[in-house]
Amino acid sequence: MSCVSCATLTPGLLDLExxxxxxxxxxxxxxxxxxxxxxxxxxxxxxAPVSARLAIPSADNSAMDGYALxxxxxxxxxxxxxxxxxxxxxxAPAPLAEGGCARIFTGAPIPPGANCVVPQxxxxxxxxxxxxxxxxxxxxxxxxxxxxxxxxxxxxxxAGQRLDAPALALLANQGIVEVxxxxxxxxxxxxxxxxxxxxxxxLAPGQLYNSNRVMLSALLQQQDCTVIDLGIVADTAAxxxxxxxxxxxxxxxxxxxxxxxxxxxxxxxxxxxELGELLFHGVAMKPGKPFAFGRLHGAEGDVPLxxxxxxxxxxxxxxxxxxxxxxxxxxxxxxxxxxxxxxxxGFSRRATHGRRELLRVVLDHAELxxxxxxxxxxxxxxLGAACQxxxxxxxxxxxxxxxxxxxxxxxxxxxxI
Numbered sequence: 001m002s003c004v005s006c007a008t009l010t011p012g013l014l015d016l017e018x019x020x021x022x023x024x025x026x027x028x029x030x031x032x033x034x035x036x037x038x039x040x041x042x043x044x045x046x047x048a049p050v051s052a053r054l055a056i057p058s059a060d061n062s063a064m065d066g067y068a069l070x071x072x073x074x075x076x077x078x079x080x081x082x083x084x085x086x087x088x089x090x091x092a093p094a095p096l097a098e099g100g101c102a103r104i105f106t107g108a109p110i111p112p113g114a115n116c117v118v119p120q121x122x123x124x125x126x127x128x129x130x131x132x133x134x135x136x137x138x139x140x141x142x143x144x145x146x147x148x149x150x151x152x153x154x155x156x157x158x159a160g161q162r163l164d165a166p167a168l169a170l171l172a173n174q175g176i177v178e179v180x181x182x183x184x185x186x187x188x189x190x191x192x193x194x195x196x197x198x199x200x201x202x203l204a205p206g207q208l209y210n211s212n213r214v215m216l217s218a219l220l221q222q223q224d225c226t227v228i229d230l231g232i233v234a235d236t237a238a239x240x241x242x243x244x245x246x247x248x249x250x251x252x253x254x255x256x257x258x259x260x261x262x263x264x265x266x267x268x269x270x271x272x273x274e275l276g277e278l279l280f281h282g283v284a285m286k287p288g289k290p291f292a293f294g295r296l297h298g299a300e301g302d303v304p305l306x307x308x309x310x311x312x313x314x315x316x317x318x319x320x321x322x323x324x325x326x327x328x329x330x331x332x333x334x335x336x337x338x339x340x341x342x343x344x345x346g347f348s349r350r351a352t353h354g355r356r357e358l359l360r361v362v363l364d365h366a367e368l369x370x371x372x373x374x375x376x377x378x379x380x381x382x383l384g385a386a387c388q389x390x391x392x393x394x395x396x397x398x399x400x401x402x403x404x405x406x407x408x409x410x411x412x413x414x415x416x417i
Contacts, residue, residue, distance in 0.1 A: 013284040016356060020322055020338075022280060023293060026304070027329030030252040031183035038171055043224040044181040045332045046161045052154040053174050055147040060110040061089075063142045067123055067131050068114035069101040071139045080130030087111060101131050110143055117142035160334045162224075162417075182332040187220050188228040188251035189213060190243055192259035192268065193310060194235045211383065212257040212315050216308075219319055220255075222416070223327055235259070237267045244275055248296040248303045253330055255323065258310030260290040268292065268307050276302065283322070284397065286355045287314035287380035291322060304330070311380035317358055317392070320415045336414070343409040345393065346371035349401035356397050358410070360389035372409060 014022070033047035062068065069081060084100035087093045093111035096102055102111050110117070116137050124132045150156065156174070157167060163179070171179065196210040197203055210232060217227050228251050233243045240259070247254040259268040260281070269292060272278050276296040283291045292307030306323045308315040325335035346364060361372040372393050376385035394408040395401055 013282040013289070013355070014280055016283055016285050016321060019280065019283045019291070019293075020325060023322060023326040024329055024335065026279075027326050029182060029332035030330045031185055031332075033180050034183050035178050036181045038168060038177050038179060041163045041168060041179055041181060042165070044163050044179075044184075045224075046157055046159050046163065046179060047182045047332060048180045049155060049159050050157045050171065050176070050179065052150040052152055052156050053176070055151050056149040056173060057144050057146055059146050061144050062087075062104045062106055062108050062110060062117045063144050064117065064119050065105050066117045066119045066142065067101045067133075068096065068104045068111055068117050069131075069133075069137070070096065070098065070114060071116050071137050073099050073101075074133055074137055080126055080128075080132045082130055085111065115139045115143075160332050162333055184224060184226045185253060185327065185331045186228055186251045187225045187327065188230055188247035188254045189216055189220070190230050190240075190247060190254065190256045191232045192235065192240065192256060193232065196232045196258075198232070211312050212308075212310070215312065215316060216255060216257065216319065219324070220327070223324065223331070225327065225331075235267065237271055240267045240271045241275065244271060244296060244305070248275070248298045251303065253327060254296065254303060254305040255308060256305065257308045257315050260292045260307035260309060272296070272305060272307070276305070281307075283318070284355045285317075285321075286352050286357045287311060288318040288321075288358075289355060290314075291318045309380070312383050313360070313386050314380040316383075316386055320412065321358075321410070324415060338410060339414045340394065340408045340410045342406040343370050343372045343393070345401050345403055345405055345407055346373040347401065348403045349374075349395075351398050351400040352395070354397045357395045358392035359395060359401075360385040361391060361393045361409070362388055363390045363409075372407070 036044055073081060081101040083103050084097055085094055086103045087108045088105050089107040093109055096111040096113035102114065104117060116139055118133050118137050122134045124134060126132060156170060161167060191210050191213050195207050197207045199209045217229060220227050230243050230247055233239050256268050259266045269278055269281060272294045276294055278292065278294040281292040282289060288309060290309045294305050295302040296305055308318050321338065328335045343363065359378060360375040362375045364371040364373050375389040378385060389412060391409050391411040394410055
């Protein structure tokens with residue numbers, strides 16, 4: 001199934017929200033569905049909605065340890081109520097006779113005839129074993145009613161839901177042992193650049209280690225993708241053409257890092273135009289301006305390509321605010337809008353011309369209101385600040401940061417889901 005619909009190349013730089021909207025407008029679920037045992041379903045994406053098979057709770061039951069009784073029997077009980085049965089969880093109770101009560105435990109079914117559970121902390125047992133209630137008892141108190149969470153046929157989880165631990169527990173609570181999920185998205189990872197060397201190899205002058213491959217592979221695995229690592233590609237059009245052709249034939253989505261700018265050694269855009277279409281290039285953000293999006297034409301349909309900048313922080317930021325949502329949509333998920341709130345800046349900084357700047361910041365909670373402070377160096381290759389950052393301070397283009405002013409803050413915790 002194709003993941004990319006018709007689009008036209010837009011000249012100039014796109015606003016971040018516009019770029020994100022265009023990406024998501026083209027995304028369609030790619031993989032087929034398959035059955036998956038519940039024990040292996042963590043992180044998988046539901047391909048079909050799930051409805052309740054059972055009422056939960058399946059019967060009226062006690063919300064706490066205490067005594068089940070009729071409120072009417074407390075009108076004048078000078079001698080207390082005798083305990084006429086004991087009801088642990090998992091047993092079937094007998095009907096409650098008038099004038100008596102039942103010792104009951106959390107989760108145990110309410111005996112027919114009882115309409116209240118009084119917590120044990122509010123009950124006193126006398127020498128004859130009779131129960132004396134202290135304080136008021138109300139009909140319906142501390143009783144979980146049958147079906148108050150769900151009845152048979154109640155929608156539980158929609159298609160597109162990523163299965164986390166609570167979702168798996170919800171399904172297990174219904175006795176479900178297998179669900180229909182989308183197959184794992186296959187993502188080909190291509191690193192470009194003659195200067196790149198894999199970690200563990202000796203560095204020659206002018207070379208640097210390929211941190212992007214490690215980072216993006218980890219980020220894709222966090223999204224439960226199957227990563228097809230196609231290694232480092234030499235800075236030639238022929239080498240890139242061959243690798244992208246392989247990627248198109250093996251993957252659902254292709255991600256390239258580096259080679260997306262306009263230099264003589266940047267071949268991603270011309271090769272993409274040769275093998276498919278470049279749909280847009282350039283986003284008005286710093287870091288991340290060279291981000292590119294297109295599609296590779298293939299015999300079995302088009303394959304989308306995300307071109308991320310080569311600098312590691314720029315690659316990270318563009319993945320978080322653009323690429324991740326697109327990949328989630330291709331998985332069949334429903335990506336959430338970017339979550340942001342306003343915080344005060346604890347520093348001043350000169351304006352960035354023409355582009356929104358995403359500054360890596362930490363939140364200082366020492367004051368009454370959280371204060372954003374720079375996490376460290378803000379260069380697009382400086383990973384240390386990205387490791388420390390709580391999020392990004394979103395500063396509009398041509399706008400200086402003034403200490404004490406409010407700015408939009410984008411927490412990075414939202415990208416961990």
